[in-house]
Amino acid sequence: MISDNRLKLMSFVPNFKRPDSAAFPVPERDGCRLEIDVAIPMRDGVRLATDLYRPSEPGVYPVLLERTPYGKHASVMVNIGAPQYLARNGYIVAIQDTRGRFASEGTWYPFRDEAHGNNRDGYDTVEWLAAQPYCTGKVGTFGGSYAGFNQYTMAGAMPPHLAATFPRQAPCSLRREWVYRGGALELGFIYLRWGRRMCVEALRNRSVQYERRAAQPTLEWLAPEDPLLSDPFQWIDEYVSRQDDEEYWRQWDIQPFHQCFDRPSFHVASWFDIFCGGSLRNFTGMRAAANSDAVRNGHKLVIGPWIHGPFMYREPEGCCAGEANFGPAAFWDYKEAMLRWFDRWLKNIDTGVTSEPAVRYFVMGLNQWKQAEDWPPAGIEYRKLYFRAEKSGTSSSLNDGVLSWNAPPGGAEPQAYTHDPDDPVPSLGGGTLFAIPRKESVQAEGWSEINLQAGSRDQRPIEGRCLTFTSAPFAEDLEVTGPVKATIFVSSSCVDTDIVVRLCDVYPDGRSMLLCDGIQRARYRDSDFRPSLLEPDKIYAITVDLWSTSNLFRAGHSARVIVSSSCFPRFDVNPGTGGSSLISSERKTAVNKIFVDRQHSSLIELPVLPLRTAGE
Secondary structure, eight states, X not given: OOOHHHHHHSOOOOSSOOOTTSOOOXXXXXXXXXXXXXXXXXXXXXXXXXXXXXXXXXXXXXXXXXXXXXXXXXXXXXXXXXXXXXXXXXXXXXXXXXTTSTTOOSOOOTTTTTSSSSOOHHHHHHHHXXXXXXXXXXXXXXXXXXXXXXXXXXXXXXXXXXXXXXXXXXXXXXXXXXXXXXXXXXXXXXXXXXXXXXXHHHHHHHHHHHHHHHTSSOOTTOOTTOGGGSOTTHHHHHXXXXXXXXXXXXXXXXXXXXXXXXXXEEEEEETTOTTHHXXXXXXXXXXXXXXXXXXXXXXXXXXXXXXXXXXXXXTTTTTEEBTEEOOXXXXXXXXXXXXXXXXXXXXXXXXXXXXXXXXXXXXXXXTEEEEESSSSOTTOEEEEEEEESSOOXXXXXXXXXXXXXXXXXXXXXXXXXXXXXXXXXXXXXXXOOOOOOOSOTTSOOOHHHHTTTOBBOBOHHHHTTSEEEEOOOOSSOEEEEEEEEEEXXXXXXXXXXXXEEEEEEEOTTSXXXXXXXXXXXXXXXXXXXXXXXXXXXXXXXXXXXXXXXXXXXXXXXXXXXXXXXXXXXXXXXXOSSSSOTTTOOOOOOEEEEEOBSSSSBOEEEEEEEOHHHHTO
């Protein structure tokens, strides 16, 4: 291995050349200038390449930081012009390639060097920037998805000079809200999109470093344990093989450090995002754990009706999610919101953000924004809609059952269906993020491609393969805002199965529009890390977390719950054996029964805002 001292003496050579298509800003036109490939040293000697967008006028400014694995020349924030916008408004903006990505040194393993382990790349970057003569000593962080979770992972070791954060659409737990959900693997996201895109770049980066080292007149680095010789696909294997390894996943769990995340933070979530549940858990958890009112009040939250991505300010992404169009009221000026936030906390300018309510959320159906002092909003009444065996006459599903505010009678027969692992029910909408590969592996998918499956979509194409339970049309408007959970009494002929639950708004014209959904793998019903198999044909109560929604069911609309045991390729298919379909080829067909009698009352619990509150 090359010693740390020798690394520090070597001149920095980026591992990636900025493409000619990535134009430089023109100070006279863009109000900023760009310095590329600034090498920022980490505690182990590895240097991370960073681009600095500076205001046209020299001076001392606060610094804003995005850390991305997707290429600093084309990061998410660069895509929307945020660095130029913020630099024009008096900030130095640092966009950094994370370890082992594009121009940076080191080897990449998702989030391994971001948190509170041996390396703390986020911490070191913030503190290095704060110490530079061009910085006021205050640093803010921004960005979403990977760059959002990067910010949250600093909770275990908060940098002293971190003044404020602006995380968008990011999880609380890597295991529970990124790699798995309810114990089921996010197959479409992890395998079809993320693994394909991320590993190819990691391999390219290592190859460049390997060739450069091999040209040196020394072999002291050539050892089997050298990180450059490690498998860039290792993380995928470990995500599957170490699913039950609590110690492994603990390093990426933010919840134990919620109290430590004491900097003013603006959390951004969206109803049809793969990380919606984690964004809300971070906001509510950090406020609940705050050690003072000042820290608690420093957390803000906005929840929009969007899919994943930063384009909530433009059409169509800002107003459309799947097949639903929420109108121009849904637009939100992301860049302006960041500027107001950072002006308050990094420049001490009174922008009014501290006097605004803590939460702003979009009510679908009503298609308007509302405000609240906490999440979920005060005044919610959790009401139960029971599954019943009677026919609703509204769906061509396997059973066409009923949803009712009244509990079912005794003696009702269970609703049975078959789950064939070789013929799974297809995915259709929801908070997902993947694309069926259509391009060369080195090409990045566009935003429309990775969100092609996401959003609110009419579920009728799959209802014929599922159980449905539909309410009578509501006599008056009903606002449902907050967490949604289902309790399903189920038996299976197999030792393991999945329960997938979807909540829909059924329109008078028959459309069955998805609002939120969830999945629970039966063997993880009681614990994320200590699975327990089912006893075939024994009845179990399984809770399915559908995360949260906000929707106004208009008078004349109905609520519908759809139940199945697969959602492919969004989630991996449960083989019915108690193992993983990615490890073993053994599969068993399951006969599953959903119980709908008085003793075993399957139901969904809705957070209802009374009409006196819903109209305010």
